[in-house]
Structure formats: C-alpha cells, structure tokens
Amino acid sequence: MEEILKPRVRVAGILIENDRILLIEHLKKNKRYWLVPGGGVDWGESTAEALIREYKEETNLDIDVDKFLFLSETIAPDKQKHVINLYFQVRVLKNSIEDMRIGNEKNLMDLRFITKEEIEEIKLYPNIKEQLKQLLNKEEITPYLGLLWDK
16 A cells, blocks of 8 residues: 655744744754754644644743744655644743753754854754744744745
C-alpha cells in the first residue's frame, strides 16, 4: 500500500521582550539553524493547544496565544516535505522569563532573545527575517508569505 503524504502543520509563537525575539537553535544533520519556538499540531489538537504545549516543551514557559500574525509554506524541491507554518504572537503567563530554559530534546542547542541586528547574522528557517524585523519595528506584515524554501 502506497503511503499518502500530507502537509505537516507547524505552529510557532513569536514572543517579543525588550525589542528582542525569542528564538531556539536546532542541530539537524550537522546543520545549525534557528527557528521560532513551536512544533507540529497533533491530530485532534487546536493550533493554540499545540503552541502552548510545544512552547512549554521547548522553553519551559507558559504562554497565552494572542493573535494570528502570518502563514508561510515550505515545500522541498523533491516534494518529500511540505510544511505549513502558522505564526502567532504570544505572551508569557504566570511564570517569568527567568523560568525560561531549553527543552530536553537532544537537537535543541540554544534558546535566547535575538536583537534586530543579530537576526541578520543567523540562519533562520524558514527565512522570515524581514517579517521579524517588521514586527520589531511595529510595521504591518502581509499575512500570507507564500512558498519559502531555503536549503
């Protein structure tokens, strides 16, 4: 029986504190890159529930999902990977930023707030650097970014 491939839905929470954005560094196949904290949505789970769960697993922070910001898609050239990325603005709830710590997954390398200037220097998947800078500048963002694929 042939496996039917379906897109993966990934939620990501943009947390801004003191004009910096929280990002998490991953190591996969000897490549280091940064992502907005988040992860996959499980069957029967709302996007908000998934984001709250994933944020806790990766950052130890309890968050509330404020609002939807934008969407991007990534489709590998060989069509073996298709991810729909949903980005939400989040805020920290009962615990404080001091409670923040990186999750236990072995591929998680670093967790920290990144400045607008540092965004230019990092490898970010997908490449939403312009949108993050627009958020930090309190500018409007186009809600649908279309296809973004960066090797």
